[in-house]
Amino acid sequence: MTTRRAHPARCRAVGLPAALAALLVVCVLSLAIGALPLAPSAVWHGLADPASGAYAVVHQTRLPRTLLGLLAGTALGLAGAVMQALTRNPLADPGLLGVNAGASAAVVTATALLGISSLSGYIWFALGGAALVSVLIYAIGGGASSTPARLALAGTAVNAALYSYVAALELLDTGALDKMRFWTVGSIAAAEPGTVLRITPFILLGTVLALGCAKPLNTLALGDEAATALGAKPALTRGVAIAAIVLLCGSATAACGPIVFVGLMVPQVAARITGPDLRWLLPYSAILAPVLLLGADIVGRVVARPSELEVGIITAVIGGPVFLLTVVGRERA
């Protein structure tokens, strides 16, 4: 027992600083790479010195973009990990199961029908849409007969339904189509300092809730009866976990548009390092997800010069094959 535990424990302890270091490197790269490439020293000057030529670039576009990537990545990674634990399903992902699409449909409704076009207005709609779909999907996925294929299928079907609703609204109003077609891809390129400030409280609250239910969710993994015998409160834990998912996905989607697969990939990679213990898995997911999101964003800036590829496209193109490999791997196991 001790020898088997020693290895992951050491990995976890060494891995956390390594993951933080990777995050730091990606943040610096995200500040440095773009239409105007900056050397690391220039990035530092641009951050600290208002007289520097790079100050405007760093502060007005790259810093908000990087911070938004950090926040949204953390949110999606945590939400994915909590969702996979809650549904006991390795294929759960807020994008794939339609939670992000629910937020997105609510935002398009607010934009097209009510004329709300500022983030501070539609973030509430995003949270409401995410909440509705989360409860629906949870009701479907929580049943005893649920399998990964069934849950994924239900999520995709909800996604398709929401997609056709969004398309209907866009067709009625070409102005909305023109605005929303860029938002529905999923991008952090248009980040403004205001956007970052507005979603920070929601994501912080969601993060606290998610990390707080790590231990109770660990207990729930034993099954409801055993967990109740150990003093857990399954209904309360699930409620808190769903609230965390809604806050995290809703605010991330309001700011960036729907982004798929980040919440699917990161917890799976993290679980290889940490094993199934959520007290480790959740922090790892929170750190590794922004590494992936910002990394994908940087790739998007580089591959299609002089224009850019949206981060949502890069994550889908990387994440799709990972999803397929997971499917094949599960069947083999």
Add this chain to the structure above:
Amino acid sequence: MSPTMKRSVGVSVVFVALAAVAAFATVDIGQFSGGITEADAFIINQLLLPRILTAVLAGASLALAGAVFQSVTRNPLGSPDVLGFTQGAATGALVGIMAFGGGALVVAVSAWIGAVGSGVTIYLVARRGGVTGGARLILVGIGIAAILSAVNEYLITRANIVDAAAATVWITGSLDGSTWSGVVILAAVTFLLAPCLLLTSRSLRVLELGDDLAIGLGLGVEKVRLLTLTGAVLLAATAASQTGPVAFLALCAPHLARRLTRRTGPNLVPTLLLGAALMLWADYISQHAIPNRVLPAGVVTGVLGGGYLVYLLAHQRKTGQI
């Protein structure tokens, strides 16, 4: 004739009647009560008749393809809408609209290529050791669908707004561009493939029992799957190339037909008739729902079908079918 068979025939007759009512409503016979002028004749012959025939043929094809997909994946949600096939058709059409200017024929051909291409890809990826399990087919389809929708979203952001609007209409599914030449293509493919698929009804029913049992009963499981899926993909691709992948028709029609006939098994004939009726009604409603606004038929099927789907998910969860 067994009671369920009688009911099945009765329901089919009702579907035909519904389709006929919708067709008459579309032509709106009443408006020609004062005699038919030359202009009226042109509208009927060149605009309305092809529209109605396209609706009937495409609706029947999509519904039949959906029934086959659901039967092969053994899941009421395993329709082309969900399994990456629709997204493949959309990718093809977007490329046709953006790269080659978007003539009707170009869009039809490129959508057909996209649909068949994604169908072949999904089948090949899902096939391992000569076996294509239902669950694996579904999951692979979902993965491919997610990748392709990202590609589609990307293409739409790169288009100018006119192309983007045209592409959105096409992806939603509309009967506005119906022509006689389209009807001829559709009719040829439908009359060739639909009877072949109808003949596989018995094999599909055995396949639904599960691979082990079906093999035990002497069914060439993999051969049946390959043949029926090929037929369904070709049928749906041709329909989608003419009208666009009308949302949820392929998902809902087989389901509704099964509920109404109360028969187990794929219910191919009632499904086909219901598909035609639903398409005609969706088109009629989309033309008349909002005064002075003409919507694509896919908006109606998408919104109604989406609502039905949510009901289905909530209801069928209890029986453990989904």
